[in-house]
Amino acid sequence: MLDMKEYENIELKSKIFIEDAAYHRLLSIIADNKNKLETGGIIIGHYDADCQNAVITECTKPPEDSKADRFRFYRGIKGLKSLLRQHWKEQNEYYLGEWHLHPGASPNPSAADIAQMKKIAQDKNFNCKEPILMVLGEVAKSQVINLSIFKNDHIYYYVEK
Numbered sequence: 001m002l003d004m005k006e007y008e009n010i011e012l013k014s015k016i017f018i019e020d021a022a023y024h025r026l027l028s029i030i031a032d033n034k035n036k037l038e039t040g041g042i043i044i045g046h047y048d049a050d051c052q053n054a055v056i057t058e059c060t061k062p063p064e065d066s067k068a069d070r071f072r073f074y075r076g077i078k079g080l081k082s083l084l085r086q087h088w089k090e091q092n093e094y095y096l097g098e099w100h101l102h103p104g105a106s107p108n109p110s111a112a113d114i115a116q117m118k119k120i121a122q123d124k125n126f127n128c129k130e131p132i133l134m135v136l137g138e139v140a141k142s143q144v145i146n147l148s149i150f151k152n153d154h155i156y157y158y159v160e161k
């Protein structure tokens with residue numbers, strides 16, 4: 001059994017797991033982000049057999065064509081298609097959602113974040129009706145994760161177990 005972080009939404013009876021390797025890679029992407037701008041990428045993984053619980057196996061670094069400023073991150077697309085094709089072929093893993101960093105700020109999703117996730121849920125190109133949003137922020141000098149799922153136009157938050 002791999003070590004994982006575990007998050008839960010009681011109302012949905014659903015869990016999201018983050019594999020340790022994915023979590024540590026995420027921390028190293030953030031440690032490399034010295035310019036204090038927002039950064040982010042996509043979340044890759046899979047659901048279990050009854051589609052109740054998601055397992056995050058990778059959080060990618062920002063694609064080269066991403067743009068960032070202090071309060072907004074525009075995720076690019078360069079290289080993602082082939083990366084997703086490879087994950088699907090080798091591990092039956094697929095796009096689960098988006099992650100980004102709020103440097104030195106609360107990890108609560110902004111109104112723009114929520115609007116973007118609603119768009120993704122409806123966009124057939126993503127083929128992901130219930131995208132996951134992971135925002136990393138900083139509260140009292142430590143990293144905090146805010147995990148949520150967009151489902152039927154609602155946002156559902158997950159709490160770490």
Ligand SMILES: [Zn+2]
Binds near residue numbers: 102109110113135
């Ligand atoms: Zn944000």
